[in-house]
Amino acid sequence: xxxxxxxxxxxxxxxxxxxxxxxxxxxxxxxxxxxxxxxxxxxxxxxxxxxxxxxxxxxxxxxxxxxxxxxxxxxxxxxxxxxxxxxxxxxxxxxxxxxxxxxxxxxxxxxxxxxxxxxxxxxxxxxxxxxxxxxxxxxxxxxxxxxxxxxxxxxxxxxxxxxxxxxxxxxxxxxxxxxxxxxxxxxxxxxxxxxxxxxxxxxxxxxxxxxxxxxxxxxxxxxxxxxxxxxxxxxxxxxxxxxxxxxxxxxxxxxxxxxxxxxxxxxxxxxxxxxxxxxxxxxxxxxxxxxxxxxxxxxxxxxxxxxxxxxxxxxxxxxxxxxxxxxxxxxxxxxxxxxxxxxxxxxxxxxxxxxxx
Amino acid sequence: xxxxxxxxxxxxxxxxxxxxxxxxxxxxxxxxxxxxxxxxxxxxxxxxxxxxxxxxxxxxxxxxxxxxxxxxxxxxxxxxxxxxxxxxxxxxxxxxxxxxxxxxxxxxxxxxxxxxxxxxxxxxxxxxxxxxxxxxxxxxxxxxxxxxxxxxxxxxxxxxxxxxxxxxxxxxxxxxxxxxxxxxxxxxxxxxxxxxxxxxxxxxxxxxxxxxxxxxxxxxxxxxxxxxxxxxxxxxxxxxxxxxxxxxxxxxxxxxxxxxxxxxxxxxxxxx
Numbered sequence: 010x011x012x013x014x015x016x017x018x019x020x021x022x023x024x025x026x027x028x029x030x031x032x033x034x035x036x037x038x039x040x041x042x043x044x045x046x047x048x049x050x051x052x053x054x055x056x057x058x059x060x061x062x063x064x065x066x067x068x069x070x071x072x073x074x075x076x077x078x079x080x081x082x083x084x085x086x087x088x089x090x091x092x093x094x095x096x097x098x099x100x101x102x103x104x105x106x107x108x109x110x111x112x113x114x115x116x117x118x119x120x121x122x123x124x125x126x127x128x129x130x131x132x133x134x135x136x137x138x139x140x141x142x143x144x145x146x147x148x149x150x151x152x153x154x155x156x157x158x159x160x161x162x163x164x165x166x167x168x169x170x171x172x173x174x175x176x177x178x179x180x181x182x183x184x185x186x187x188x189x190x191x192x193x194x195x196x197x198x199x200x201x202x203x204x205x206x207x208x209x210x211x212x213x214x215x216x217x218x219x220x221x222x223x224x225x226x227x228x229x230x231x232x233x234x235x236x237x238x239x240x241x242x243x244x245x246x247x248x249x250x251x252x253x254x255x256x257x258x259x260x261x262x263x264x265x266x267x268x269x270x271x272x273x274x275x276x277x278x279x280x281x282x283x284x285x286x287x288x289x290x291x292x293x294x295x296x297x298x299x300x301x302x303x304x305x306x307x308x309x310x311x312x313x314x315x316x317x318x319x320x321x322x323x324x325x326x327x328x329x330x331x332x333x334x335x336x337x338x339x340x341x342x343x344x345x346x347x348x349x350x351x352x353x354x355x356x357x358x359x360x361x362x363x364x365x366x
Numbered sequence: 367x368x369x370x371x372x373x374x375x376x377x378x379x380x381x382x383x384x385x386x387x388x389x390x391x392x393x394x395x396x397x398x399x400x401x402x403x404x405x406x407x408x409x410x411x412x413x414x415x416x417x418x419x420x421x422x423x424x425x426x427x428x429x430x431x432x433x434x435x436x437x438x439x440x441x442x443x444x445x446x447x448x449x450x451x452x453x454x455x456x457x458x459x460x461x462x463x464x465x466x467x468x469x470x471x472x473x474x475x476x477x478x479x480x481x482x483x484x485x486x487x488x489x490x491x492x493x494x495x496x497x498x499x500x501x502x503x504x505x506x507x508x509x510x511x512x513x514x515x516x517x518x519x520x521x522x523x524x525x526x527x528x529x530x531x532x533x534x535x536x537x538x539x540x541x542x543x544x545x546x547x548x549x550x551x552x553x554x555x556x557x558x559x560x561x562x563x564x565x566x567x568x569x570x571x572x573x574x575x576x577x578x579x580x581x582x583x584x585x586x587x588x589x590x591x592x593x594x595x596x597x598x599x600x601x602x603x604x605x606x607x608x609x610x611x612x613x614x615x616x617x618x619x620x621x622x623x624x625x626x627x628x629x630x631x632x633x634x635x636x637x638x
């Protein structure tokens with residue numbers, strides 16, 4: 010699992026004057042389910058297309074299995090792609106679509122027949138071989154696209170927002186399908202999406218990208234619990250992001266109130282970004298809270314209640330299974346280890362920008 | 367549809383009746399009756415006379431050759447246009463369509479002037495001490511005229527058909543191991559077939575029935591079926607035989623349309 014399969018070294022790519030990727034470095038291990046996550050225009054799809062061979066980087070290298078494949082055309086690369094809009098060949102049957110790559114590889118008829126059977130079974134589409142793509146639903150077409158890619162036994166499967174066009178229920182089903190497929194095939198999946206939930210559900214590793222830069226790379230738990238900057242915190246899940254001052258180790262001042270925390274090494278009186286997840290705020294009796302406020306909004310969300318609490322001039326987002334009615338005075342309490350402290354971005358470039366999705 | 371809306375179709379219905387249905391009925395009437403007014407199939411069978419049959423054969427040969435030349439010229443051009451970025455291709459398409467806005471007759475007469483024995487081209491060749499060209503009044507001049515006039519009708523349906531092929535479909539083929547040539551043969555060509563069929567029909571039908579191009583560039587020596595029909599109506603004043611031959615041509619056109627409808631379900635040709 011630890012062997013490096015793909016290395017992107019100093020990849021730069023721009024269209025016209027717009028820089029899409031700026032000195033991107035990335036290593037992908039074997040058998041990993043890696044997700045490139047970010048808002049549209051962050052460079053995630055371009056990164057994928059560079060690996061697939063559909064785009065050539067302006068500079069930098071793509072190393073695959075120890076070999077430089079930067080200028081190799083797509084048909085010479087040992088990886089296959091599942092495209093966003095399926096890209097099935099509408100003039101061919103499902104079986105012919107799946108056989109396309111195998112015929113080029115000059116496999117025997119028996120081998121091809123067995124593979125088609127195997128692949129259709131794998132994606133739960135047995136008996137669909139003689140139908141045409143147009144007669145299939147979106148989810149079925151997407152599964153054909155996956156079958157068509159995996160029969161070639163690539164070392165890596167690239168998936169470009171493959172579930173983007175499907176409805177919610179189908180998307181969730183397909184997420185489990187993909188995890189199952191990945192485990193059955195034992196190959197590397199590189200997945201591009203702007204849907205953070207999808208990324209958290211399926212990935213071994215998530216790479217959060219914005220404006221051509223990698224913002225954070227880590228396991229889903231790392232990314233969610235320990236966002237490295239305000240952009241990641243904002244993009245992954247909901248959060249309260251505030252300006253704070255790190256007074257000393259393990260003590261941060263937010264909105265004029267001192268909160269004990271667990272972070273050290275920021276120095277004294279240093280301005281920082283503070284992230285507190287809505288589910289980490291406890292609403293308690295006003296006398297016991299670190300800060301006092303009034304509930305201004307209340308929405309029932311199914312699993313929990315979503316509340317907004319106005320306190321010290323900031324509107325706090327709170328998730329709780331206990332309901333506090335609008336207008337009630339409450340105390341806010343946050344456990345020290347639930348307060349996430351981050352350095353403020355140093356330059357304009359790193360500035361977290363608004364999310365356009 | 368309510369009666370108020372139906373009224374709005376009135377002007378067109380009157381137009382259609384006056385200039386499409388009635389003339390068509392008249393052609394049927396003249397085509398199926400003799401000079402004496404009695405029913406006859408003789409006018410249709412007139413296509414079998416040696417002279418008429420030869421004209422029809424020549425028309426078929428020349429229009430098939432012209433269509434083939436148009437296809438060979440247009441397909442690569444359409445592919446180049448599709449792969450250009452929008453601003454560039456828009457300009458090229460404009461240049462291409464510009465002559466289409468000029469009168470058809472004028473353009474053909476311009477070629478007559480260019481190709482004449484003492485025309486512009488031969489003057490230039492003479493000035494360069496090169497042997498002069500003798501293609502006016504030959505079938506080659508007619509083919510040239512047909513290709514020149516009908517080429518845009520081939521390019522546009524091809525361009526539309528190729529434009530419809532999602533870039534990712536081509537990427538997918540390449541991704542699955544196909545070379546560029548294999549991708550063209552197995553993916554691009556089959557997917558552009560509706561455009562190819564439309565283009566062929568859009569060029570073949572007018573080329574088959576033209577009489578102006580053969581008149582101007584072929585002199586009076588070369589008779590196409592269009593010229594024969596024209597002569598029957600104008601010089602011979604024999605509307606009966608002219609109509610009969612027109613009906614025969616209509617069969618050819620309807621056959622072409624049937625082929626077009628069978629293949630062109632997406633209506634690439636519908637833009638004209």
